Amino acid sequence: MLNRTLSSLVTERNSRAELLIDLGIDFIKDGNLTLLEVAEQLQIEPNELVEKIAKQDVIHTSPKDTDWNKVTLRELIRHIVTKYHVPLRKALPELTELAQNASKIYGDDHPELIEVEKIxxxxxxxxxxxxxxxxxxxxxxxxxxxxxNVNWRSDRSSNDEIKIRIREHDNSLDDFKMIRKITNNYQVPENTGETYRKWMEALKELETNLYLHMHLENNILFPRASQLAIEQAKSASAH
Ligand SMILES: [Fe+2]
Ligand SMILES: [Fe+2]
Structure with a gap:
């Protein structure tokens, strides 16, 4: 397992995502690093990391997830939109309301919630x-x-599009890194209550889904699209 990339580990089992995020392992930015490289970088004992993942796999015994490297890009896009875009768009207004309620109820004693609401x-x-x-x-x-229908060479702006979207992913993940810091990893202080807890749980769930969503785009969809474009350009120039 130590020689596997972070990207392939998460692709195989999405349930590993939450553990990796909790350990501060960014499988979006470092998707191409092996588990061993990451362990060295974060100074975690490699075998300890393998053990933690194995334990997580025992809790989530569901069958392996679909390998999205093996379906058409159209199918992958459809999956991203239905599984992540649609639910996210639907959840945002409800989450805004939850953020506002939490600030209203606990904001005086916990000004960090006002900060979280802003972010x-x-x-x-x-x-x-x-x-x-x-x-x-x-x-x-x-x-x-x-x-x-389109040759990537005649549509160079797509490369820029990908770069812009990746930058936006980075920014969104930075927002969540900041929220984690402010809330001390989504901790619910003792003197608070239900709404505070709900808000922290919702943020954590949102974060996990966001990572899985961006994993499919940064680590699978975008590289595959770029690779396809390169192959098309090659075969076009060979003719
Ligand atoms: Fe997306
Ligand atoms: Fe995206």
Missing amino acids: FGAFRFTVEAHLLSEEKILFKTIEHIESG
């Missing part, structure tokens, strides 16, 4: 536009490339 508001603003850009522009282009 969440900025995140929501960015991510709503982000989802739309992917669906309306980038995903459509990728589907066209796969069906052979």
Whole structure:
């Protein structure tokens, strides 16, 4: 397992994501690093890391997840939109309400919630536009490339599109790193209650889904689309 990349470990079992995030392992930015490299970087005993993952796998005995490297890009895009875009878009207004309620109830004693609400508001603003850009522009282009309708060379802007979307992913994950820091890893202080707990749980769940969503884009969809474009360009110049 130590020689496997973070990306392949999460692809195989999505249930490993939460553990890795909790350990401060960023399988989006470092998706191509092996478990051993990450252990060395974070100064964690490698075997301890393997053991933790094995334990997590015992808790989640569900069958392995779909290997999204092996389906068409169109299918992968459909999966990303149904599994992540649609639910996220639906959840955002409810989460805003929860954030506001939590600030209202506990904000005086816990000003960190006001800060979290602010960061969440900025995140929501960015991510709503982000989802739309992917669906309306980038995903459509990728589907066209796969069906052979567009040659990537004649559409260089797509490379820039990918870079912009990746930068937005980085920014969103930074928002959550900040929220983790402010809330001390989503801790619920003793003198608070139900709404505080609900809000922390919702944020943690949102974070895990966000990582899994971006894992599919950064580690699978975007590299596969770029690779396809390179192959198309090669075969076009060979003719
Ligand atoms: Fe997306
Ligand atoms: Fe995205």
